Amino acid sequence: MARAGTALSGRDKEPLFADYKSLVGTYDEYFQDQGVPHPWTKIVVRHLEALGREEFRGRFRLAHANFLEGGITFSVYSDAKGGERVFPFDPIPRVIDHSEWAYIDQGLKQRVEALNLFLGDIYSSQKILKDKVIPSRIVLGSPDYRREMVGIRPRNGNYIYVAGIDLVRDRLGTYRVLEDNLRVPSGVSYVLENRIVMKKVFPRLFERLRVSPVEDYPNRLRQAVTSSMPGQKANMVVLTPGVFNSAYFEHSFLARRMGCDLVEGRDLIVDRNRVYSRTTRGLEPVDAIYRRIDDDFLDPTVFRKDSQLGVPGLIQAYAKGNVILANGIGNGVADDKAVYPFVPDIIRYYLGEDPILEQVPTFICDRKADLSHTIENIGSLVVKAVNEAGGYGMLVGPKATQRERKEFAKKVVAHPRNYIAQPLVELSACPTWTPRGPAPRRVDLRPFVLRGNDTWVLSGGLTRVALVRGSYVVNSSQGGGSKDTWVLERNSR
């Protein structure tokens, strides 16, 4: 198309990455050196460059329109109008080499296995506490420790059916676990939808590269949740808090892809310790519940009395072994940020192995020495409330003002058990589309792990990206977006 005379025309012919400059002191997901791609990104860079800027811009618009029309949105809690937004999507994929992925895969399986054993132990004989591997007050004092669950063994001893383990890469590119999500980890629907949109937007790339598929996830999830009922036609449902929940799209998506009913608490009823769904033809027995409601709201007769979302009597039915709950109840204690520093010890204790994946060095403010270190060095640390998620309740020391630091320090001193501190990890950066072309933006990675009769890790996972220049916060509620994550198979070059 002749567009001579417009300011953009000259630049539109330039290679896509001509102006791209990696961040200093930060691992770059695409380039090992200025203009020199990693061996495994070389082919992706070449194909993207071949498209040119203008073409790329057009495809970016196409991707956005796809998300809007598909209603692939999330709701924002703090938005007074209860509005829906499209989860911003970036069309430049994050690329992971197969050999690197193989080691992440092993590390995740090991970690989740150990955490499941940990849950089984602390809700029964509590050997790990007696052996003083982790202080009792950290575990039993956790607000997410559910005394009510002691002595109740879930089906097959399985607490963790689904885990989302957040990984970041430090300045050398080493993957480190940032946090575990063992309750109701969300985001997997975006992984699947991102892939569908990417295939529409860049069909030729997928013809040339061998990207590990992700479509199998819902099927695998269903198998994992019903793994203790082999050969039976288990009636499995997805339990959602309802259409106003920020992740409703995902609940609906998973129900659709698993061929399950999507139910709310009021659609279920417990009678003589069995769970039924209210259908147009009477009550139908329910065997397994993939629940996307927090423990607190599951059963008003046991947990929060004011819960309108839950099902009275559900916990009793679960305790009797009459229904599978995925995830199990009380998992929150294992992903408590105050327990996190002990996970390497937990892995060694239960598996007798060294942890495969590194994690981020952590100061536990509950310890006197750690607390004073944290307060003295608050300007260089990230301080996190242990029971907050979504990037809330957090101070990024190096980015905060003197006053913000002071005020946060006060809160930490008042309730040390509620805080941990970590050095700021210079999250790796990945080229990300901006109106001026690709620019480095920081990313993390949430792989999804499923545990049924065996453990399976979804290839890649959700790459979240801090779309704001210089930002470290990747959460969707705070200006984050997502990218498709490509694990390249062995014969991709």
Added chain:
Amino acid sequence: MISRVAENAFWLTRYLDRVESMARLLYVNTNFVLDVQLEDTPRWHPLVVVAGEEKRFMGSVPKKAKDDGETVQRFLTWEPSNPSSIAASLGAARENARTIRETISLEMWETLNGLWLWFNSKEAERRYQQERFEFYREVRNQCVLFQGFALDTMLQSEAYNFMRLGSSLERAGQTARILDVKYHAMGPTGNHIEMPSEVAQWQAILRSCAAIEPYFKVAHGELSGREVAEFLLFDRHFPRSVRRSLDRAWNFLQLIRPRGKTPIGKSSAEALRGLRAELNALTMEEIMAHGLHDKLTWFVDSVIEVCDAVQLDYFQSPLQIKRPRSAQRTKRAEAL
């Protein structure tokens, strides 16, 4: 299926049918105003009355704007506080669809969500200002596209049956309401030869039901209130006639009702059977003698009663435990 989901399916198509009916009504009325220049006939206010929103409307606009076309159109198209406006019905339809997104097909969702996004865009506002016909036509077309996709892409099982039941009952009520526009515009209909303005009004009513050509095929060029009423009430082949809509509702209700000896679905079946019997027993002589308006009012109320019975039978599910799946399957196999 889950009762709440069935309820959403039932309401989704009812709301969408309201969107379509309203868009069609406004579209036709815009034409009608251009066609007939009769100063003393109120053309816009009756639309508010048959929508059942007269009180709200009179409370929100100055008295002299009562029959002002722009005011009425804005009220029936955009007013969010008016539950009968296109904006409100479309929003409700879309929210129902979003809630049961796992039940409807991708194509249905994309169509409805696309319509909703467009309706709330600047482009739609511009179209409304500059090409009013085109605006309403677009709304109607997308509603019909949704129905087409429903027919062609969705599992034709229980949820589908509830959707069709909902739209059939809604359609029966809408046709009766539209037929009543004439009464609110020009007063009672007699058996006499009518004024040109009345003829024009009847034509507009036929158009509002997408019935003008089908009507002339059946009526051989005659046009009178009595004939139009008879056609829209009783025609056996016209898909939007009251009788045909109720027949369709009955068929879907039969598909929904569980087989065998069960009390489930009894009261809705009886309500609909009763209404159909009463309607079929009526003659045009009786209706004209009694007054068309009164009969239409009775009918609209009766359809609401049927909907209430469906609500009680299926959405507020009886607490009775369903037989195990295997037993049910055997039963069905026997029935075949």
